Amino acid sequence: MSLRNIAIIAHVDHGKTTLVDQLFRQSGTFRDNQRVEERAMDSNDLEKERGITILAKPTSVEWTPEGGEPVRINIVDTPGHADFGGEVERILSMVDGVVLLVDSSEGAMPQTKFVTGKALALGLKPIVVVNKVDRPDERIQEVLDEVFDLFVSLDATDEQLDFPVLYASGRNGYANDDATLRSGTLIPLFQKIVDHVPAPAVEVEGVPFTFLVTLLDRDNFLGRILTGRVTSGSVKVNQAIHALDMDGKVIETGRASKIMAFHGLDRVPVDEAKAGDIISLAGLAVATVANTICDISVTEPIQAQPIDPPTLSMRFAVNDSPMAGREGTKVTSRMIRDRLAREAESNVAVKVTESADKDSFEVAGRGELQLGVLIETMRREGFELSISRPRVLFGEDENGGKTEPYETVMIDVDEEFSGTVVEKMNIRKAEMTDMRPSGGGKTRITFSAPSRGLIGYHGEFLSDTRGTGIMNRLFEKYGPHKGKIEGRKNGVLISNGSGEANAYALGPLEERGILMVGVGEALYEGMIIGENAKPDDLEVNPMKSKALTNFRASGKDDAVRLTPPWKLTLEQAIAYIDDDELVEVTPKTIRLRKRYLDPNERKRMSRSKAA
Template structure:
């Protein structure tokens, strides 16, 4: 069965390339907001920290409509520390919009996420955004993206990707960089034409891989995923299975089921193949579990989460000024809050230590942990943290450390001092190439600095 009334897409982009702004415009023109409704900018970044830092931290699900086709749009994080979110989200979609800035071009994080999308065989639509910039290099950027696709071993079909030129801020799209667009219609048309419709057997036993989690005080854990096979109804009993631990199968009942419609979750009674839905009522479910038919428990393989690279110790504040800043100050408060975070952030690790006053917390990077610290501080938690420590790992009897891929864009005259500084931090030069009157220099550098 092919669902011609549905498309599932993800947006891949580097930090600040205008991804969330473009999604806002797609929602406005896709009929999600009333014509007279005032809409805040970057409606997708609905977390205070996201608005302040101008970045997307959590993957968001939303949907727009065009010509009676529902387009599920998943806005993915663009920062390396939140890459774990991206890998899982890509399993829910059939194609991706690769968004690149008309001046900066493809960046390292774009490369990391795009590689994962290509490995899954997804079709790619290249969206060159911010073409209204005075310093835009539209032609060169299209060539750079093609070089990147070649570099990442894209298939012939993936290399033949259409290019759409957009201004997310103005809400326009065009198939030619020299012909300004009026609205986003060319982008919507390209999505319908080029991204395959979801397909699967609606009559077969149910299969749904849990790709994302949310948590709500009232209903508990909410799991989000796409139905790969079969259909699902509210009240149905399902088996909760794990591909890597097939003997640990439990059962549960679907209490409520929601689909995404614009920025809202709309309750539904039934969902079919290809639908992206969120479900509540299942205890102890986590990312990577598969919901299946009770009589046919066939779990789906799951992308393992990337390992943490940085660790910090969170402990009770024992300074002379303890208790003056926050409401939640005891070790029990701290422990409960950290373990609650594990319910929705699977890239995080929390370990108890020899003392009940301190906990080891490890994550994908300093940004990942700093977001957690700031979120807890705003919630009224008071605690102290140690300096970040890089995690080492023993592989084949040898100690290994995490490495970073660093890309520096600098004026030509500054290249010498950059290389000198990187040499001090044990950085190895990998690649150097001119970009107009600037140089792009790439290094491999240890995380510990």
């Protein structure tokens, strides 16, 4: 059986996972009457909830051309969000071709540029699929022109520029060479993959087994599971193997206790795997991503693709609030250290460093969403944490000057809101690089902006555009430091004691700002209970109750009517806090608090910083 290895790459929400669903169905991987969840490849709980792909996952389908031999197509479904770009970068070394999916209306977006640039640099020849051609606002020809211009700007070769094009609707399960057709099957896509993507150019006979690890997983019974593509030779169950690091040093020696190939959504045990196969392998306890697993006669490692560095970091620490340990089961710094070490091992885009006092950890990643997903995952596992405000990682230029990360920001917004967006981005030291109509009464504005200025802006952006704006961001470069950028304009309301929030006390406080707590919620001194309408922080008493006397009131007391509190999501809370504030995260609750709970200590620290 011949073999093809491909990755499906695209910007977030352009339909990769939905298309893979249809490839499963039309290749016969699922029975006609088999119940399968929509977006079957999004198996993680957070992926299902958010509707986005977070982890790159290999799968496999078999397809037989009419009158031909069956072909196994190994497919890797990749994340579309820039924050999870590390997943895309490393899996591209496993494949021989890519299917680039582009929305027929939105066109080439920032993440399209990122993943396509990586694929072209590796010499992969893409098949371009214009997806969602049944959209009423489709602009197919303009989108194709954008893709061609993008390839040219990324220094594509003449061979890569001569890409085949298909017009598809992943949801409806058809792809055609003709842009006007709105029915059919995905047979043209299968045929294009077989014709256009080369079979793996590898040596099987007479060469030792080598295998580069690109994904790491764990199993309760098998232990560490390493996934990647067999680069040369073949491997059998119980064969002696060892792991080499990037310098060629032997990390550990063991045996291939289990070899698994991908068949649809399942990993199926096999006795032998040959060069070109994408497999999972168990039997080693220490080997990790970017290590070379090979026959014990091999001493030269396979060179792994370099990964772009992280640009943003947060401080993870033990939860030391008065309510610590009430809801979580994993509350010690040792547990947090072990969990973060496991994350850094399997996720090459995350870097973890321990502080000098051993009580906190600096976790660096690609963006707020990536770190937010990590925190949410840990929270669901029973961890309690206190999280600091995100900060960008600065660098130095050749002359010793300070540099900071910049991002390309592409905004699609209704024309009536474009002035507000440009004004707000200018305040954040962003420079507009392009502005053009994008169809449907929307304007596409592109900025080059320091990452520092974008922290916390997304919520404000949605308010400014009445929820109709779309913002996409992508790391661009390290550039000159832009100086001070204005942060949050409003102060916060801080509880001056511990107890339960009282309706009698909260009523008058609504005039001071926006409340984040409701009646009966447990509070402690130093906890943030709302946003002040003025720039300064204000200490208030939300527990004050009405004094009881033996005098009758003349008439009935008015009932207190409270506005529902403003409940922040985890990402909103992380983006909202200031440098002297923390987010307290537990399995059930997200609270905001001051770093120093005691008011006298807060004043002392603010004076020392001012000095």
